[in-house]
Amino acid sequence: MKYKYKKQALSLGQKEKRLGLMKEKVQTYLFIAVVLAWPIVQFLVFWLYTNIQSIMLAFAKVDVDLNMTFNGLNNFKAAFADFFSKEDISLRRAFINSFTRYFATNIVTYTIPIIFGFIIFKKLPLSGIARYCVMLPSIISSMMTSLVFEQLVHSLPKLFAGLGIVVPDMLIDPAYSFQTMTFYAMWTGCTSCAIMYPNMFNSVDSQLHEAAEIDGCTMLKELWHVYIPCIWPTITTFVVTGFSSILSSPGVLFAFYGDQAPYETATYGYMVFVKSKFGGPTQYGYTAALSLMGVIIVYPLTLLIKYLMEKGDRINAS
Amino acid sequence: MRANSLTKGERSFKRANIISKTFFITFNILLILYAASFLYLVFWCLMNSVKDSFYAAYYPFRLPDKLFFSNFSYAWSKISITQWNGVLQKNVTYTYWNMFFYSVCFSVGMTIMSIFTPFLAAYILARYKFPGRNFLFSMAIFIMVLPAMASLASSLYIRKQLGIYDNMLFHMITAYGGFEGNFLLLYGVAKGLSGDYAEAAKMDGAGNHTIMYRIFLPMMLPTMGALFVIGFLGSWNDYMTIITYLPSTPNLAYGVYLFKENATVNQISLPIMLSAYLIIALPTIIVWTCSQKLIRGMAVVGGLKG
Structure with a gap:
């Protein structure tokens, strides 16, 4: 009986310890998420999206009001023509x-x-x-x-x-x-x-x-x-x-x-x-x-x- | 035989020593000459800034015959620009103090963000193990290796679309990413720091935020301070960002750029222009002179291998 009680107490302690460790882990992950939130958002908008937008712009025509329309490969054709131009x-x-x-x-x-x-x-x-x-x-x-x-x-x-x-x-x-x-x-x-x-x-x-x-x-x-x-x-x-x-x-x-x-x-x-x-x-x-x-x-x-x-x-x- | 070979070894060491000494003496002289060329640059500016306009134009490399310190006060009164403000939709005149204010805001704000945002990413990646850590580090390396793309056109496009073009505050916040610029350097520094203090603090019940801001941040401050000085000097003289993204908030560097561009139209002579340059350079010279010790203490580490 004494032994059983001891075992139960130990497992309770273990449970508490495990719970404490889990709580600490969750807190740590939460901390990481909070601290990394801004660098990741910044990366997604001003690096990833900017570069995706950049690729899209290469296939688009933009007017003075910043409206974008699909332009196929015309921008590349113009760039190649300029690059291999004999006059310029x-x-x-x-x-x-x-x-x-x-x-x-x-x-x-x-x-x-x-x-x-x-x-x-x-x-x-x-x-x-x-x-x-x-x-x-x-x-x-x-x-x-x-x-x-x-x-x-x-x-x-x-x-x-x-x-x-x-x-x-x-x-x-x-x-x-x-x-x-x-x-x-x-x-x-x-x-x-x-x-x-x-x-x-x-x-x-x-x-x-x-x-x-x-x-x-x-x-x-x-x-x-x-x-x-x-x-x-x-x-x-x-x-x-x-x-x-x-x-x-x-x-x-x-x-x-x-x-x-x-x-x-x-x-x-x-x-x-x-x-x-x-x-x-x-x-x-x-x-x-x-x-x-x-x-x-x-x-x-x-x-x-x-x-x-x-x-x-x-x-x-x- | 043995004595002979020893002499041979000694002889070869002596020869290597002479080559080494000659090499470093030559480069030491070259370094002094190189430094002297920049010192002459400042001297030339000082010398011509106190000359009469005609004398400076005809004899730019001669010492002044008379000193015209009034050039500085004239330059001071002339450092103002009138230009179209896209935000207010009208022509605005910016005085020296307006531009000085924008210079301080721009330099301090941009530099702090260029250090603080990478610090957040660098600290977490260097001190914590979590799922996705290696991916984020590889991504940081990828960003650095991948050439800066067409970001200018698309960056202008996105900023105009989001309505944050020509807005200094938003530009400061969004200009620097956590995984670019100073990231590698700060990552190297954070990784190299001992974890003993953090362990002790943890035992005393300190949380993650406390460990980050009250233990690691102070330990990284010397490096961050040196980066601040370097960044501040760069931002103070940066007129390209103002031309590209912030035309309605001209800083002194941009003012000087326009000063030079419009020199012929506004009949600004060389001495006046140089006086204006020197007035603008004064804060950076003071910052650089005062921060010598800080700069020397900065640790520089960081490779591209994960």
Whole structure:
């Protein structure tokens, strides 16, 4: 009898415990649902629905009152016709420009900041002051940076004329405007060395650095064999997310040319931006088709870049 | 023989050391030159902002012969724009203080939302196990890898349809998703934090909300603070979002953009324009200078693997 009573009490306790655990679990799930509600709603409306709408717009005609009517493949036909047009090569040129500028700029802006960041992290001479100054383009308005750059480029012909050398105005001359813009993107694109990379290096386990030092590693070997492999996943994130916006980012052109950039220097993202914003609702279908074409091209390439970058991961490569 | 091989090893180490030192000395010099180019940029702006209009136009790279500090007060009085307000359906004149107010609201609001919304998603995904967690994480990675689609045209379309186009408050709330932008970084930080404090708090009877807001949020604040500074600087100078989505609430960056665009029509000279740029850059320079320690303490982690 005593035993039975004890057993009953134990099972009651177990029941209570189980009930308590269940209550806690329900509370936790409720908490998760409440906290995640806004991010999920935001995702559903402003990402998923926007992108579905974007696909629908590519097959639609929109009037000034935002009424949508089915337009079949006409937007794509128009986009293809513009892309392969013999008279107007601007879209084709913009497409090529996007890739050329991306690779030319990013070879510099993904590698140099790592080295600069390591110098700042190691606190080599004057690197502290350099760190402060390098962020200036992000602090001051890009309009100011572009204006100074513009003035400098415009004054080059005058400066060189004194030496008897003929130098064209590289922002106006179509033969040089693209290269000049690419150089500008490189110049202002290395600022990540001031914050991101030194802080990433700081997150690396200091024991690894000590072990490398004991093994007689030089600073260069330390960077290459210890620090870069440790921060590789974050570098991969930068490269992959950067590449995914190759055909959608308007870039730096707006600060120089407004919506009137010459076609020699325009990029695909810039053209889509200008047509979407300044072309009015009637252009929405056409620009949506242009963007969808861009996604179809860029997405597999992004996956390829991600795959290659992950293959290059010396610590976590599977 | 042994001594010989040791010398060989030493020699190769010495060579590697020289290469390493040369490499870093070269890049250290390059970094200083790179930084100096930006310092010169500010110096050039300062130098030309106090020049006479004609002198600045003819000799933009010479030191000023006379200092015209009045350019700043003139620029201050000229930083105002009159433009069509789509909400009020009439032309409105925006003074410096109107635009300053919009700048503060826009920068603070946008930056807080760009950190807080991803924080919600990142914290839950990093600290809790629940059905659908892996799916949500994969979805976040997918969003980041998938190119930003035709979002501009459709985003404009949807916002106009919902009646939230040209509305700063709604734009702030809806602009940043929980699974984009700062999500990966905050996820990495939340995952890396020790759970000991949370366990102790739980034993003391703390609920999920208390653990989230009173234990983990303060621990993530240094990173979030640094992200706030970076985001604030970016938003302060952002005129593209204003042009695209919020034309009726012009901020200072947009004001300066129009200042430059209409310089010829309004007969605004280079020194006046530069003075206006410097006036607008002042708050961001102060924020950047004051936040050096915070920025240095920020942890940066986050890979695309689940």
